[in-house]
Amino acid sequence: xxxxxxxxxxxxxxxxxxxxxxxxxxxxxxxxxxxxxxxxxxxxxxxxxxxxxxxxxxxxxxxxxxxxxxxxxxxxxxxxxxxxxxxxxxxxxxxxxxxxxxxxxxxxxxxxxxxxxxxxxxxxxxxxxxxxxxxxxxxxxxxxxxxxxxxxxxxxxxxxxxxxxxxxxxxxxxxxxxxxxxxxxxxxxxxxxxxxxxxxxxxxxxxxxxxxxxxxxxxxxxxxxxxxxxxxxxxxxxxxxxxxxxxxxxxxxxxxxxxxxxxxxxxxxxxxxxxxxxxxxxxxxxxxxxxxxxxxxxxxxxxxxxxxxxxxxxxxxxxxxxxxxxxxxx
Numbered sequence: 001x002x003x004x005x006x007x008x009x010x011x012x013x014x015x016x017x018x019x020x021x022x023x024x025x026x027x028x029x030x031x032x033x034x035x036x037x038x039x040x041x042x043x044x045x046x047x048x049x050x051x052x053x054x055x056x057x058x059x060x061x062x063x064x065x066x067x068x069x070x071x072x073x074x075x076x077x078x079x080x081x082x083x084x085x086x087x088x089x090x091x092x093x094x095x096x097x098x099x100x101x102x103x104x105x106x107x108x109x110x111x112x113x114x115x116x117x118x119x120x121x122x123x124x125x126x127x128x129x130x131x132x133x134x135x136x137x138x139x140x141x142x143x144x145x146x147x148x149x150x151x152x153x154x155x156x157x158x159x160x161x162x163x164x165x166x167x168x169x170x171x172x173x174x175x176x177x178x179x180x181x182x183x184x185x186x187x188x189x190x191x192x193x194x195x196x197x198x199x200x201x202x203x204x205x206x207x208x209x210x211x212x213x214x215x216x217x218x219x220x221x222x223x224x225x226x227x228x229x230x231x232x233x234x235x236x237x238x239x240x241x242x243x244x245x246x247x248x249x250x251x252x253x254x255x256x257x258x259x260x261x262x263x264x265x266x267x268x269x270x271x272x273x274x275x276x277x278x279x280x281x282x283x284x285x286x287x288x289x290x291x292x293x294x295x296x297x298x299x300x301x302x303x304x305x306x307x308x309x310x311x312x313x314x315x316x317x318x319x320x321x322x323x324x325x326x327x328x329x330x
Contacts, residue, residue: 013308013315021313025304032300036292040285048284050190051276054269055154056121059183061111062161064147064207065092067129067261068220069105071139071173086137090129095209096218107131125164125265133257138246141169142177143220144261147206150185150234156274157197161206162234163227164265168241176244176260181236185270188231193274201230236265 015021040046067090072083089100090107097104107129114124127146133139143166150162166179192198205211206223216222227233244260276284308315 009320015315040288058151060149062147066145068143070141074136093209099215128262138173143167156191173246175246178242178262181239182266184237190273
């Protein structure tokens with residue numbers, strides 16, 4: 001003979017609706033349902049109001065660059081480290097350059113976008129600006145703003161014009177600055193996952209050549225200040241700066257003097273903070289509640305078994321066990 005099916009036999013404890021045993025049973029049921037909620041809630045992060053995920057953004061160069069060099073104009077060759085203050089400006093936007101005719105210096109701009117794994121997302125972006133210098137000009141500081149289009153496509157759908165900005169200064173004159181960094185998303189508040197693509201700053205561009213009305217709007221400080229006020233920005237993570245020191249040039253090479261500002265930007269997966277939907281909040285809350293509920297349920301069930309089996313409260317006992325057996329056929 002083999003066992004085809006098994007069933008549990010119960011011992012039943014019955015009592016009146018207004019008895020102490022009945023109220024004890026109701027109290028245990030209430031305890032099992034309510035206490036796990038408070039225990040799970042008090043452990044924090046029960047209702048998950050924000051969550052994170054990682055996504056590689058789609059980053060494209062918009063061919064907008066602002067380059068500003070600061071240094072000195074040497075007036076006395078016998079004192080090469082003394083001279084008049086010098087500031088040179090260049091942007092890839094002719095309308096912006098019109099406001100900086102006194103300090104404008106035409107430069108050569110090169111860029112390269114690399115998709116190493118052919119997934120449609122750029123993995124590396126390189127931007128290089130070369131500004132010619134006079135033999136009497138020495139550069140001690142460099143500021144460069146590279147405008148990029150930044151787009152998220154996964155949980156959060158957002159597109160914005162962003163910056164890859166860097167600044168470096170040295171006590172010795174230089175002929176070039178190379179910056180190597182990763183682009184990372186920085187948020188003040190989490191992003192919403194509801195709705196379609198969001199373009200939060202379309203009406204508030206950082207620098208739009210067609211709408212520039214004054215030179216102040218083209219200043220690096222003005223652009224950075226507007227960028228700082230945003231909720232979502234991109235920053236350079238773990239930057240490495242290489243300052244190429246300028247050596248004294250002979251007279252026959254003075255006309256070939258130049259400064260090269262280069263940015264090599266790696267585009268890894270970025271951490272995105274978002275506001276989860278109700279269904280996701282309930283899923284995480286239920287898992288925490290159920291984990292505590294199972295423990296409380298078995299503890300309370302053990303207490304109830306002892307109380308009723310020891311007849312702490314008077315009840316009448318009946319059993320499902322019957323003598324003999326009767327075959328059932330269908």
